[in-house]
Amino acid sequence: MAADVALSQALAYARDLKNLYEVARAREEDTVRAHDKLRAAYQQSLAYAVDLKKTHRRLQRSILQSLLGLANALEAKDEYTRGHSDRVAALARQLALEAGLTVRQADVIAQSGLLHDLGKIGVPEHILRKPGPLTQEEWTVMRRHPVTGSQIVAPLESFAEGALIVRHHHEREDGSGYPDGLSGETIPLGARVVAVADVYDALTSERPYRRGLTHAEALGRLAAEAGRTLDARLTTLFTDIVAHAPPEWPVRD
Ligand SMILES: [Fe+2]
Secondary structure, three states, rough: HHHHHHHHHHHHHHHHHHHHHHHHHHHHHHHHHHHHHHHHHHHHHHHHHHHHHHHHHHHHHHHHHHHHHHHHOOOOHHOOOOOOHHHHHHHHHHHHHHOOOOOHHHHHHHHHHHHOOOOHHOHHHHHHOOOOOOOOHHHHHHOOOOHHHHHHHHHHHHHHHHHHHHOOOOOOOOOOOOOOOOOOHHHHHHHHHHHHHHHHHHHHOOOOOOOEEEHHHHHHHHHHHOOOOOHHHHHHHHHHHHOOOOOOOOOOO
16 A cells, blocks of 8 residues: 555656656747847847948948038139149148058048048138238138038048048148147148148149249249148158159149
């Protein structure tokens, strides 16, 4: 009798154990399924993040392209500045490469060359197109264009270096420039590169109130500015480059 009881108890334990085992196995399977789902969701969100990053980059690129187009359109309205930014960009890119900067840095400098005067969008036309020297007040307005330009490009995080170049392209080696009166190496290198190309192209361009200087005259003026308002090493490098410029280069005879 006692043996029967023991046997039925043992059978009951065995059944309980089996039930427990099945419950545990079912939970384990649930856990594995939940884990798989979680992993799939993680991979999906990773793919979304990559897509989002690509879209963000594409968006930033297309905003930059629109700004480049805008700079071009603004300049094209004025026969005296038409093509100026394109030439500054090409000259600055070449100078950057000769100065030992990377292709990526040279590209940012070239884009900054294209955008350097974009802030002139905020300067009234009667000042911008004035056929003669500006008054003190008009200069004050004109001198705002580097800050305005850098504020326009500021939302482009991928163009942060470019925004600095745009802001500082009128600083001078001796600290007499604007907007911040920076001097020497405190001026971002890209801004010093753009400044040399900008001054050269401005000197060789026709203006309503003066003829453009010849290539030789402009180089003479650059030499006089080297180490005073322009970076001496970059100016020497620039002179070497334009002396050996191929015919398709934006260099005036
Ligand atoms: Fe400028």
